[in-house]
Amino acid sequence: MTTRVGRRPRSSLAGLLVALVAAAGCVVGGVSEPEGQQPEPPRPGGGSSPGAEQTRADGTTSVAEFRQDVADAQSIAERYWAAQFRASGQRFRPIRRIIPYQRAGEVSCGGQPLPRNNAVYCSAGDFIAYDVNWSVAAFRQVGDAFVFYLLGHEYAHGIQARLGIRYSYTIQQELQADCMAGAYLGDSVRAKALRLADGDLEEFREGLLAVGDAPDQPWFAEGAHGTAEQRTESFFRGYEKSLAACDLG
Template identity: 75%
Template sequence: MGAGGRGRRQGRLAGLAVALVAAAACMVEPVGQPADPTEQRQPASPSAEVTRADGTDTVEEFQQDMADAQRLAEQYWAAQFRASGQSFRPIRQVITYQRDGEVTCGGQEVPRNNAVYCTVSDYIAYDINWSFGAFRQIGDAFVFYLLAHEYAHGIQTRLGIRYNFTIQQELQADCMAGAFLGDSVRAGTLTLEEGDLEEFNEGLLAVGDDPSQPWFAEGSHGTPEQRAEHFFRGYERSLSACDLG
């Protein structure tokens, strides 16, 4: 990851106030709907063992970064499950969309300008136009956080974790995303470049809930400070900081 030769993107986050899983649809869990058995998981594109962005902001790099993030998440969580003596089943599919209602989860339309994990069909979906725009404004670290957060929701589902309040689910997913990325950096499978930690922090501060949002409301994700705190708690202290039991 890293800004490399494409430069910093200071002061351009205000337009992303609705960005990065800030809507209630981040984790979509319809009740009583069976998963579609025809959906097949698409494998991530192969890449080098050590992931490093090439310092551009092209469509090709965006696609490669997303594929790398998926591949690394699958490798990381497979190792965690294996270490605990459990079998691991990767998320079945990561898909893109461009229009409201183009993708549904158990009968619910997935809105534009968002990324979601659908529990009923076990897929991650993200608005590709919005995601690419945020990638160019914030930096390539955004892509890895985006995928890491949604993948964490899939892990919560596999572990049977379900809190009473949305904010608890979301802040734990932020912590788990931080743990995955921090552990990957420490293991040498992901390389940070100058400015990447700043990109993580600025992105998280830009996507917290509005101050008027009650913490207990359905769809609450946490204040900007809470989201950054939980992400970096996981980044620095690994999964032991994420209350996984």
Template identity: 35%
Template sequence: MPATSPRFRPTRARLGAATAGLALAAVLTACGSTVAGTVAAADPGTVTNTVRPTTSGTTARPTTAASTPTSTTPTDVTFDNGLTLTELRGDLDAAVTVTDTFWSTHWSDYFTGAYVAPTVTGLYDGLAAGTAPTCGGEPLEAYNAFYCSADDSLAWDVNLIVDGSAQIGDSFPYLVIAHEWGHAVQARLDPSLVAAGYELQADCLGAAALFGAAADGTLQFDEGDTRELVTSLSALGDEMAWATEADHGDSFQRVGWFDLGRTGGVPACIAAAGDPARDTVTQTPPLTVAPSAPGGGPEAEMTATVPSEPTAPPTS
């Protein structure tokens, strides 16, 4: 589906999506009966919420809503594929709203404690020298998206989003944002609940959020959107830093974990941590910023810092 014909849209409060001025076709995929929000809640005594402390030892910002995204990109531009920056921001803002709404609505269904939304830094241009936001003192790279545990923030490069949308379709921004939000969720959990394959678990949590939002009625899928999301996981591979197989698992693993979140919701993503039959990809979380990391700059592909590591580099 061309990126200039978005149809993967929220059904309530279409503030961001409406800026593109494009219609929504309301067709829901046939998985609503098993998505997150309909699965029995996990035992609060087992699944605990340990909100990541800041460097001063205080708790994270006491807010229950995601911040308004900032941007280091121009006010408007038309990309080579015909997509405008205004349309792109509409998709991104809608994806942020949908994902944040799911977690704020359902956090208490699965975890103890209050939901604390991450800061949304949002869109940046990693190819524009000196303009990218930093994490741990290192600028965020191009063609990637990040969760930065140092300041509990999320950011995504415009080049990644434009290219991914051109190759995959308008659902791509939703996948990126839901995946990165999954890392923010991991950072709030007890380490025992975070999978060794934490990139794969983030895929699972992302699917749980998107299909959970569909079950809630805040997001509607057109026919083919589910296939489009799966294609995003299997087709990009090493073409983009955000999807390298070495850090994110192969396409079979990614699709499997995504489907786990789609059908089993958040509890299934948590229960899979440590499961020898599924949690088989070991990815070592970063401890320090390493300019020599693959791709240069921060260790973009490593992720899922635990609460005791508030200054770790960004994750993708």
């Protein structure tokens, strides 16, 4: 199956931060929106529910397109990682479930309620969960590429769990997941499983520049993700050089 990541009007990915939260029996790596920022409000005439039929000017139904992109990103990630595990003589187990949710606390990871405006991988239940209203709003604002990066990064956390990779510092875990997401996307493009439209790589670059830590964030702090330069370098190192560049051992 060939999937095309289409291009929408440019927009910043500012506020889409990747976090790793440790809780009892639960490792959560996710893309979230910082406190105080809200997702783009629904357009007039449409509801905010994930089931709302909101048709774009080009005639497509944006929520339906979002759902299809999530399914495509999951399918490509599963095939990609299955091939990597098979090549190394290991058995691959796909992530058990991908769960959309709408309300804070609707889904929990190891007893920890998940907040709104977030997407996470939960090792305790081996699932990815995402706030569907926030994700659809970001999808409309940023475009299809957001979905493939989002799923790629969260799936990378699931692969880290399968390989027993657990760093001492959050920043190490997150930069490696960025690299692995880049490898998944770059290798899928080279294998013609995924086709990017003109300008998508530049949108990835602009988005990654927007999600770096604040200048005063210590690199060793819990929850640190890396500077904009570090995150961009990690993602594109994986995109250009594949998994060999991601220090998987």
